[in-house]
Amino acid sequence: MSSIPWPEWDGDVAKARALQTQLATQVVIEDDFGPLKHIAGVDVGFEAGGAITRAAAVLLDAASLKPVANVVARLPTRMPYIPGLLSFRELPAVLDALAGLPQTPDMVFVDGQGIAHPRGLGIAAHLGVTIGLPTIGVAKSILVGSHGELGEQRGARADLVYRGKLIGTVLRSKQKVKPLIVSPGYRVSMATAADLVLKCCTTYRLPEPTRWADKLASRR
Numbered sequence: 001m002s003s004i005p006w007p008e009w010d011g012d013v014a015k016a017r018a019l020q021t022q023l024a025t026q027v028v029i030e031d032d033f034g035p036l037k038h039i040a041g042v043d044v045g046f047e048a049g050g051a052i053t054r055a056a057a058v059l060l061d062a063a064s065l066k067p068v069a070n071v072v073a074r075l076p077t078r079m080p081y082i083p084g085l086l087s088f089r090e091l092p093a094v095l096d097a098l099a100g101l102p103q104t105p106d107m108v109f110v111d112g113q114g115i116a117h118p119r120g121l122g123i124a125a126h127l128g129v130t131i132g133l134p135t136i137g138v139a140k141s142i143l144v145g146s147h148g149e150l151g152e153q154r155g156a157r158a159d160l161v162y163r164g165k166l167i168g169t170v171l172r173s174k175q176k177v178k179p180l181i182v183s184p185g186y187r188v189s190m191a192t193a194a195d196l197v198l199k200c201c202t203t204y205r206l207p208e209p210t211r212w213a214d215k216l217a218s219r220r
Helices: 013-024 086-099 123-131 190-199 208-217
Strands: 038-047 052-061 067-076 107-111 135-139 157-162 165-171 180-186
Touching (some): 013 123, 038 208, 052 086, 052 208, 067 086, 067 208, 107 208, 123 135, 165 190, 180 190
Antiparallel strands (some): 038 052, 052 067, 157 165
């Protein structure tokens, strides 16, 4: 997998935002992947009052959605929390966790935004551009954008729009439960991202890849 395409954090927020804008031009939101045999889920938590970044990566069999391997990586937290720059804070540990899996997944589901981000580069998109793998962002809440009415039934969808541009899908993964915010990260189209997330949601609100990763990242 590729090395991290940014320098050590130096506190320059403007420079980081400019780099996001540059990397966003490399994002591909068209389906460009083969058969899915193994998929992964990643999520991040923190330990020691935020001093340690704890990233979890879980590898699942794509057909059964059963976990086959998992890795938890811990690194010193490289920067403070800054809205809109989450990927710079979390990706170093995520990359370590993914690198520890016994094989490279065919696709990665990320707990966070894909292109549903002010500059089009949430953590899922940033990860995809960095490692070259198809990625999908599965967030629990909206970062930017708005949507119309959403039905209460499982599978109901509404377009998430920001400044006149379609950036994601608001997806009801379980009846009468708060919806998910699904957005392409890299090499996955808008419609396919939502379809795959819904397919991976079984009896829970979250799709299995990020549900397992969430449990490990938060030590639940």
